[in-house]
Amino acid sequence: MVFEGSSAAISHTGKIRSNNQDSGYSGDNLFAVADGMGGHAGGDVASSIAIQRLERLDQDYDSTDDAQASLQAVVTTAAADLIRAAKERPELAGLGTTVSAIIMVDDHAVIGHIGDSRIYLYRDDELTQITADHTFVQRLVDSGRITLEEARYHPRRSVLMRVLSDMDNDPELDLFVMPTLPGDRWLLCSDGLTGVVDDPHILKAMRLGLPPGRTADNLLKQALDGGAPDNVTIVLVEVGGAHPLSSGPATIVGSASNPSGMLIPAARAGRASWLHPVRQAANEPSHFEPAADYLEELIEEDRRRAKRRRIGWIAALVVVILALTGAGFLAYSWTQTRYFIGADEDSVVIFQGVQQSIGPISLSTEFEDTDILLADLPPYQRSSVERTINARSLADAMAIVDRLRAGAEAVTGETTMPRPTPTPTPTTPPATPTAPAEGEDAG
Template identity: 70%
Template sequence: MVFEGSSAAISHTGKVRSNNQDSGFSGSNLFVVADGMGGHAGGDIASSIAVHHLEGLDHSFPTPAEAERELREAIVDAAHVLVDTVAERPELAGMGTTVSAVLMVDDYAVIAHIGDSRVYLFRDGVFTQITTDHTFVQRLVDSGRITPEEARYHPRRSVLMRVLGDMGTDPEVDAFIMQTQPGDRWLICSDGLCGVVDDAQSAKVLRQDLAPGRTADMLLKLALDAGAPDNVTIVLVDVGGRHPMYSGTATIVGSAATPKGIEVPVARPARTGWFQTGRQAANEPSHFEPAAEYLEELIEEDRRRARRRRVWWIVGFITIVAVIAAGVFAGYAWTQTRYFVGPDDDSVVIYRGIQQDIGPISLSTPFEDTNILLADLPAYQRQAVEQTISARSLSDAEAIVDNLRQGTP
């Protein structure tokens, strides 16, 4: 049965990089995003090879299980092509690509995934990430060492633990089958979108229920407004007939859409001079597949960072407590230079401190009992003492007491 729905694909270089190493494909049944890596040319070639090797699967399948098997085999075959390409051109060593693919079969979505591009499902107002990133920080999240929010800003967030590349011909691909239903919206994207636009913002756009092309444009604008430090590729698939169908021709975007995207370029020596540099930071590979010993070093580095973070938190806390304590001590010392005259049971007393209290803590103590009875004072003086009389100093307090004595019989 032919998949019934509508789709759109869009790819943009972003605001920092000078070339697009992403590739995307939107066909009648197959939808793919590949995010290439490995330098200025290597990433272009890797993602292009992956997309063009998979596009032959854009047809109907008798069963989802058969579609899953062929999709997995096609991705493994693409890995062989990448290895053979590097064997012919050693200067491309290290190139690789992520692959996130959705193959629609009847009422099912067959999903295959490797890397950190993502597949999302928007159903009944709920936006869900379907694939799991094959990244170092995702392992830290899964083990409870960091939170998902911390992972968004972790310095190693782009380190891939699994990738389709020249590291081997037996990539570990996640593949599974999900039932789909009319009204579903499937989003496949490179980390140029999900790495800078949070899921809540994307869900808000999808919730507007606009046509796939318009929705993809709005998601791209969010990434560009956020700075778009990486290439951005978006493939959006709607299940059902809510929006008009586009032509049956497949849409290919990104590096796979240009002939040079699948050519193996001739290596050119780097030029340097007054106006040229040996390399451009924007074209540095943002992903790589580390060896096992490198992973252990990254884990140990993360532990060191966590220990340093704890030490700084403790030092900061102690510093804040010390500053507060010093302020409290200085404030209390100042109160002990103040005096006032007030009552104590039935007599007049000179107090050291101030009249205010802090909760159960009194900021004054009796300094001298004057032996003047409150009952002996005229009514207006007794009322003044009961309300307390502030003094600028001890001598001032003693002068107030002398005045009170003069008013007693």
């Protein structure tokens, strides 16, 4: 049975790289993305070989088991082709490619995956990443050592743990089957998209409900607006729905669409290297498959980086705490240079500090009880004291108290003396006994 739906495929070099090492395929039943690695020449060849081998799988299958067996066999054959290409053309040594593919069999999707290209499923207004990245940083995420957000910017995010290459004639392919429903949208893409456009923005584009071609254009534009430092390849498949599949040949994009992709590109002029160092760096491999000893070195380096990061966070926290403590001490010291006049239960009091509190902590204390009774004050002065009267200094506070005392005397007709400030009472040291004069009786 031929898969019923609509699809689109698009591939772009990006804004930095000078050649496209990605390849993509969108047919009747097969949909695939391959992201090449191995330098300016090797990546083109690797992704082209993978797609040309996979293209043979675009046919009807009696069962999902048949489709899985065919997919595994073709990927193994592609690995042998890469090994042979590297032997025949030594300049291609180290070439490799990711592969993410779907074969539609009736109402099931047979999925094969190796590398860090991705397959997403958009269903019921939700976006789910179906494949797992075979990368060093994904292992760190899976082990809980870094977060997904940290993985996006990790310096080793391009280190692949599994890839289709000239170093393994028996590639370990993730192979599984999932049911698919009318209205599902399957997105296959290289990391040139996901490295720039995060999942929430991909989901937002899917929710617009545009045809696959326009949705793919939308996603590509977001990647380009974000700088697109790598090649971007997108294959979008809609199961059934309102966008019927138009008849015509399969769509092949990227290196596999150009026969010259199988040739070694000519070397670039040397002058461009110093005029455009960023572009030259962009032509270096976008992925790297490490040897076992190198992986151990990376793990140890990551441990050291994590330790430095923890020490940095602790040091920053200590600095912040010290800064807040110092600022709090200075602020409290300043409050203790302020005074105001207020009332306790029945008398006028000079307070030191300000009239605010920090939670249960009051920023003022009683400095002196003046013994002026609130009942003796004229009504307007009593009201002012009850609302509190701010003073610019202790001397200003004393002057305000003197005026209040005068007001109280005018009401009572009595003179109230200010409360004397207690002074320490001198103590007389005990007399030192003297010895009796010579000839006197000591008794």
